[in-house]
Amino acid sequence: MPLPTLALRAIHRASQAKPASKRFFEADGLSLEHFLARRRAIALYREIIRSLKGLNKTDAHEIRQWARSDFERYRGEKDLEKIKSLITSGKHQMHSVQQSLMLAQAK
Numbered sequence: 001m002p003l004p005t006l007a008l009r010a011i012h013r014a015s016q017a018k019p020a021s022k023r024f025f026e027a028d029g030l031s032l033e034h035f036l037a038r039r040r041a042i043a044l045y046r047e048i049i050r051s052l053k054g055l056n057k058t059d060a061h062e063i064r065q066w067a068r069s070d071f072e073r074y075r076g077e078k079d080l081e082k083i084k085s086l087i088t089s090g091k092h093q094m095h096s097v098q099q100s101l102m103l104a105q106a107k
Contacts, residue, residue: 029078031080034078034080034083037080037084040087041071041083041086041087041090044090044091044094047094048063048064049064049067051094051098052064055101059101063097070090074086
């Protein structure tokens with residue numbers, strides 16, 4: 001095939017395709033807000049895991065399992081208000097556990 005024909009076909013296919021972001025959001029039925037909330041939830045989970053450094057293995061394992069089970073329980077949640085509430089609640093719980101652990105280690 002001559003090069004101009006290939007280029008024309010590629011241009012035609014590109015003009016027919018939806019933008020990548022639209023395809024992502026439509027496939028899952030999620031909005032940009034859902035995507036951003038998911039990113040915040042993952043960041044919170046990572047922060048929880050990082051905060052376990054320095055703990056003994058049994059305590060760290062128990063807290064990791066507890067956090068993972070909570071995140072897995074609400075994995076399929078689609079309601080944005082509930083997701084935001086869960087993230088806020090998770091941050092409060094993480095800070096209270098960190099404070100309790102700091103007090104326990106100080107003694």
